[in-house]
Amino acid sequence: MSEGSPAAGAKAFARPRPAWIDHAHERISSADSGFFDRFAPPPDGGRRSSVLILFGPNEAGGEDVVLTERAHTLRTQPGDISFPGGKREPHDASDAAAALRETQEEVGIDPATIEVVAELPDIYLSPRRFVVTPVLAWWREPGHVDDIDPAEVHRAVRAPLADLLDPAARFTVTHPSGYVGPGFEFDGLFVWGFTAGLLSAVLDFGGLTVPWDRSVERPLPDRYQPGGRRDALTQTATEGRA
Template sequence: MTRPVWIDRARDAISAAESDYFERFSPPEEGGRQSSVLILFGPHDGGGEDVVLTERAHTLRSQPGDVSFPGGKREPSDATPADAALRETHEEVGIDPATVEVVAELPDIYLSPRQFVVTPVLGWWREPGPVDAVDPREVHRAVRAPLSHLLDPAARFTVTHPSGYRGPGFEFDGLFIWGFTAGLLSAVLDFGGLTVPWDRDVERPLPDSYRPGGRRDALTQTATEGRS
């Protein structure tokens, strides 16, 4: 299936260094631990497109239950960041790399508390299929979230935290999407020209279930640093 024009528009706008979001989170010269995530859009059965999201396993020591894009640490066998993103996506949710068209490797983003340099890989799922939590040690469940729902102003809000953090939020099928994932998704949709005006004054505090014992502090700190 031919990928929609807006994905190329997002790629071109971001590569033209028009994105303040990516500049704010650019890695330091000393770098960090390399990882990749796959922002995978595909044709939705009901029309339009959807995006693959995962709910991290609740037994993980790091960010259990968070919503994320499939991906993970780069291995020596990965020739490129895209290779790492495709391998991890196959291992986590069973998507065949041969069915994915890599559109672009986007600028690296630095998650300073964990010293991760994350390469977001923009992809188009030209031969879509079901997704599943193939590796339950890493993924509790996987979903294909329709953009028509995520772009609905009624489903959008600003996430707040007592630390002063403020950032975009989405909600879908019981998943609370915030932090790194929501910011990156929001930026791509903005640069693709899809975003529908929404009320940024509608605020929702980060639920307690996402921050017991400070286990979400890493993402909060990263987002706060990006605003300074």
């Protein structure tokens, strides 16, 4: 069984967060330009939401990241691969609190087992006027990710970074709209758009990225564009913000 599978996430150990996560945060904070600047929100902002980029230790001695496959019955981005998270509610004390609450609701992870490292710069998803705060976090007491809310999540995995960083698992995603962006594949999951761009940026800033062949291109599978639907970053790119 893959260590990234839901059943393999039994809580058995805890480990301090690795230095590369803090290094990623420091480099993002001091960067003059890059991924986060390209998608900075406009002055008038938009509806607030947040996602949790949750890394944790695995039994192989490395780290993994929690990814979810959105429920196939959702009206927006059905079946897309994402980080857990969602809309900030009035009772949420912060964007990080919203991400922790949504993660617990979607995949059953106890917020008490998570260390919030930082709220990263906001990203604007123009089609729906969402201002998304990525929350960088460390799961110091990793456990199962199979306590999902089926109305929101089809399945969740703990994807090992060693697998995601393997050059054989990386490629450039293309779309007839003109979108070009990084892609990952793990356990049958095609990771692209907002999630892949954000994950790739954090891994780059953390100094983990292994050289990969960016000339290897794969078109966006039809299942991710029913009725002509386009991912938020795809539309953003075509509007000239990328």
